[in-house]
Structures are given as C-alpha cells and as structure tokens.
Amino acid sequence: MPADSMTKPDTTTNSADATPAAAAAPTPSPDVLRRWLRDMMLIREFEVRCMQAYQNKLAGGFLHVYNGQEAIAVGCVAAMRPDDPIVTAYRDHGHALARGMSPEVGMAELFGRIGGCAKGKGGSMHFFDVDHHMYGGHGIVGAQIPLGAGLAFATKYRQEVMEGTRSSRVTMAFMGDGALNQGAVHEAMNLAAVLDLPVIFIVENNLYAMGTAIERCTAAGAHITERAKAFDMDSAVIEAMDVLDVYRDMKPIVERCRETSRPCFVEMRCYRFKGHSMSDPRKYRTHEEEERWETHDPIERLAAHLVDQDQLTGEAFKAMGKEVRAEIRAAVKAAEASPPPGLDELYHDVYTDTWGPYTGTSVPPFMRRRSSDRGPQDV
Numbered sequence: 001m002p003a004d005s006m007t008k009p010d011t012t013t014n015s016a017d018a019t020p021a022a023a024a025a026p027t028p029s030p031d032v033l034r035r036w037l038r039d040m041m042l043i044r045e046f047e048v049r050c051m052q053a054y055q056n057k058l059a060g061g062f063l064h065v066y067n068g069q070e071a072i073a074v075g076c077v078a079a080m081r082p083d084d085p086i087v088t089a090y091r092d093h094g095h096a097l098a099r100g101m102s103p104e105v106g107m108a109e110l111f112g113r114i115g116g117c118a119k120g121k122g123g124s125m126h127f128f129d130v131d132h133h134m135y136g137g138h139g140i141v142g143a144q145i146p147l148g149a150g151l152a153f154a155t156k157y158r159q160e161v162m163e164g165t166r167s168s169r170v171t172m173a174f175m176g177d178g179a180l181n182q183g184a185v186h187e188a189m190n191l192a193a194v195l196d197l198p199v200i201f202i203v204e205n206n207l208y209a210m211g212t213a214i215e216r217c218t219a220a221g222a223h224i225t226e227r228a229k230a231f232d233m234d235s236a237v238i239e240a241m242d243v244l245d246v247y248r249d250m251k252p253i254v255e256r257c258r259e260t261s262r263p264c265f266v267e268m269r270c271y272r273f274k275g276h277s278m279s280d281p282r283k284y285r286t287h288e289e290e291e292r293w294e295t296h297d298p299i300e301r302l303a304a305h306l307v308d309q310d311q312l313t314g315e316a317f318k319a320m321g322k323e324v325r326a327e328i329r330a331a332v333k334a335a336e337a338s339p340p341p342g343l344d345e346l347y348h349d350v351y352t353d354t355w356g357p358y359t360g361t362s363v364p365p366f367m368r369r370r371s372s373d374r375g376p377q378d379v
C-alpha cells in the first residue's frame, strides 16, 4: 500500500461511554476464502464485460465500474447476515452481486431490458434487489445515506414496536468520499446518533470524487473518521484492498452495532482501478500512482494468500477464472435475449397505487383503453 495514504487500522471507540467490545471474527475456512475469491473474480469479470458492452453500445446512460474495490463489497457482505439491509451509491454492481443478485439480472438491467432487476428502467446506477435486501443503487451523491438511516429506523421500529422483539438487524449505508460534504449525510448521521439507529456508515475512500482528489475538497481529508466524534459515534479505518482485513475488522463492528443498536462510521481505504466513469481520461492522477495501487489488487492478493497456504493451486485458480468468464458470457447472452420493456411499463412501479394520481382523462393516452377496461387502481 502506498505509505503516504495508508495507516494502520484504527478501531478506536469514540463514544464517551465505552461500547462493549464484540468477539473477534471467526477465522474463515479455506472453502469460504475460495468462495470470496470467486465472488471478487465474478464482480471483476462482470465489470470487464460491462465496459465492453458499453463500448459496443449495448448499454446506455452512465457506467461506473468497481474494479479494485471488490474486497469491500465481498468482505462487508460476509460480515453481515443475509437479511441485513444495504444501500449504496451508483458504483453499485459489486454490492448487488456480492449480495446475491444474478449476473444475468444485473446485465439485463444494464442493457435496459425487461429481465433486469428494475425491468430495465433503472440501468447501471439503480441495481435494486429487495429479496436480497439490497436497496439500490442511487445516483445523487449522498442521497442514499438518509435512506440508510431510514432503513435502520424501519427495521428497529418493526422489531421493537410492531413485533415487540429486540432490534437485531444492521444496515450498511455505503458512500464515496465525495459524499462526505453533503449536508444530508451529516443530518442522517446526527439522526442515527440521536435515535440510536443500527446503521454503519461506510465511506469507500478511493481518494477521488470524479477528478477531484480528496485533499482538494475535503477539510481534514486525511482524518475523516474524526467527524464521527461530532456525533459521539464509534469509528474505524480499514485497509480495504484485502478482503481478509475488511472481514476481520467489520465482523466485530457489525456485531457490536447489532448488540448495542448504536451507529458507527467506517472509512475503507481503497482505490478504483478504472476512471470515474467511461468518459474519464484520468488526467488528474499519474500512471505511477495507478501502477502502485494495482500491485495491491484484492483478487491477486487473496489468490496469493491461498496459494501460499496450500489452499489453492495455480490450475484451480485458472479453472475458477474460466468458470467465471463462462458465467458472465452466459449472462450477457441472456440479457441480450431479454426484450426491452413495453411502453406501458413507463407508468408502472412509479407510485404505490398502480396509477398514482392519474385518474379518468388524466391517464396517459396510450393507457386509457386499459384503464377504462379495468379501472384505474386495478391493473
């Protein structure tokens, strides 16, 4: 890791009244580690094929890939329970895949097809999968953070007030370093602290917000966890190019949050290997810097660890790569075969009532016949 930007993990507790220490993370078995490796490889291959598809005009809109940051999504998901909600920004493919979305559904969403997770109406920035408790995919910088606080409020309210049980679910709300100075983020952190919400605010600090380096736009950018003190919140810094570090440090944080229902703030130190989006010439950083970080590729790092421990052979690693490439190739094919959404999909999934405010003649013309056939709320 470049010495200038990385420090030792610091799991300092900031709260005035010390929160109980949670048990250390259990050591993951070789099978689990091989699964994490495969998960990270799947995300990387998905992104490689997304970039290709974008260049071939199979996908429109914006595309922000996750190459380099895979250890965060995979390590965090491993540290949570499957029913713990997560919410993130627009660089969201990795989180959705780590959570269990099928690559085929994700790719169809990217291609704007009906088989996508949002029926092709959301695209790359709006991967959403309620069955896997993944609540997006959001394009407005920082806007998902109040939603994360809201999700934590909802799980706690449901369990404590409606069901009369203990609050036991933890929400992870991911953001980029560029979201740090959004007012809504501070408001959400304040509310989470005041209301004791079980939410972990996770900053994926990849050092840049588009082309702006963190030190150019964020005061005290080298010490962002200091901000947690203002909210009397625990905080931690995690070296996030290594999935083992992410899991080891996140597991006790998640369990402590589950136990105490107190929010926490985590900085993940990482690097995005590609540009901000597909139209980024990366003139704001040097090749040397990129090459230095690429030597800490989370996939190569875990593979090397497993080989070192005699838990993976070169052949098995190659076979895993082949398998993953075939899986993503099949996902691309299936997505291509999925048709685009029909015109009437435009007005579906917009309001909780099927027709929203549209009644009588205010129903859009192309839907009038269907509406008079069946009645406005009855489709």
Ligand SMILES: Cc1ncc(C[n+]2csc(CCOP(=O)(O)OP(=O)(O)O)c2C)c(N)n1
Pocket: 064, 091, 139, 140, 141, 175, 176, 177, 178, 179, 206, 208, 209, 210, 276
């Ligand atoms: C409120 C708002 N302002 C500006 C933008 C334009 N914008 C899109 S991405 C981005 C940078 C965000 O960077 P960061 O949070 O570090 O995330 P990263 O891309 O590094 O994952 C900006 C300014 C936006 N989407 N929303």
Ligand SMILES: [Mg+2]
Pocket: 176, 177, 178, 204, 205, 206, 207, 208, 209, 210
């Ligand atoms: Mg960033």
